[in-house]
Amino acid sequence: MATETTGAVLRLTKETGIVSLAYLIAFFVTFEILMPVQALFFPDFTSRASLLFLPHGVRVLAAWLLGWRSILGLLPGVIFVFFYMAGWGALAPSRLAAIAVAVTIPALVFQLLRLLGRDLSPATGRSPCWLCILGVGLVISLLSSLLTNYIFGSAPEDYIAYLIGDVFGLFFLMLILMLIFRSLRRYHI
Amino acid sequence: MSEISKLTELRKLLLNMEQSMGLQDLSTVERDVYYAASDHAVHVGAVKTTLLQDHALLANVSRPTFFRALKSLQGKGYLEQCKNSVRGYYIVKTPTR
Numbered sequence: 634m635a636t637e638t639t640g641a642v643l644r645l646t647k648e649t650g651i652v653s654l655a656y657l658i659a660f661f662v663t664f665e666i667l668m669p670v671q672a673l674f675f676p677d678f679t680s681r682a683s684l685l686f687l688p689h690g691v692r693v694l695a696a697w698l699l700g701w702r703s704i705l706g707l708l709p710g711v712i713f714v715f716f717y718m719a720g721w722g723a724l725a726p727s728r729l730a731a732i733a734v735a736v737t738i739p740a741l742v743f744q745l746l747r748l749l750g751r752d753l754s755p756a757t758g759r760s761p762c763w764l765c766i767l768g769v770g771l772v773i774s775l776l777s778s779l780l781t782n783y784i785f786g787s788a789p790e791d792y793i794a795y796l797i798g799d800v801f802g803l804f805f806l807m808l809i810l811m812l813i814f815r816s817l818r819r820y821h822i
Numbered sequence: 823m824s825e826i827s828k829l830t831e832l833r834k835l836l837l838n839m840e841q842s843m844g845l846q847d848l849s850t851v852e853r854d855v856y857y858a859a860s861d862h863a864v865h866v867g868a869v870k871t872t873l874l875q876d877h878a879l880l881a882n883v884s885r886p887t888f889f890r891a892l893k894s895l896q897g898k899g900y901l902e903q904c905k906n907s908v909r910g911y912y913i914v915k916t917p918t919r
Binding site: 699766811 | 828831832833834835836837838839840842854857858861877878879899900915
């Protein structure tokens with residue numbers, strides 16, 4: 634019994650480490666590399682939102698793979714990002730609410746779909762469907778964008794920018810991973 | 823589900839994406855044999871041919887087509903014949919190996 638509990642805690646710790654690390658890498662690539670490029674191409678776009686928000690892809694794929702455990706997996710990474718962006722202001726009620734939205738909505742949407750009879754979670758004998766994941770990613774983005782921007786009282790253009798950034802972010806993250814796996818396969822790794 | 827199987831599931835999803843985009847080098851049957859092998863490999867490591875043939879994804883695949891796909895998957899490096907066992911056992915190649 635004790636060994637099982639220890640094993641479960643170890644697995645959860647490892648999952649949390651991997652998911653949060655992936656979230657942080659996606660965040661820093663987005664904000665330190667992609668956003669400066671975005672500013673060059675769209676100098677008139679004043680919103681602080683990224684039009685290619687890779688962390689959304691990490692949230693969706695983590696929720697698809699881990700279900701409810703993705704909430705715990707994403708939490709350290711998302712909290713770190715809020716502290717990085719806002720300092721101690723991350724503890725403001727609006728930002729705490731935004732953190733809660735960011736980590737719970739993806740798992741919640743997959744769970745709701747399961748209850749509605751459309752279980753997309755990985756299972757033996759089931760073929761994965763990448764377009765379905767992309768579709769769910771869009772729903773997750775819609776809900777997250779509505780709630781987050783409502784919490785922050787953002788301008789209407791931010792709602793659209795979040796949506797575009799999330800959908801492109803998920804698609805391009807999947808594309809990047811696809812190319813990485815393809816290269817690994819080519820070299821028989 | 824272990825970390826390896828999570829990686830396998832992610833890989834399966836992206837193989838599905840690759841094929842939809844016309845970039846993949848596997849036929850539908852080859853992909854299904856690979857998926858089935860991935861499913862079994864999660865539980866038992868090496869996969870036995872007879873177990874694969876009974877998999878739900880391969881219910882409508884004829885025996886010759888199945889073996890052609892199996893041979894092709896070996897050639898492309900997706901499956902490897904198990905060296906430490908009798909014939910008929912295969913190892914699924916994953917990026918972690």
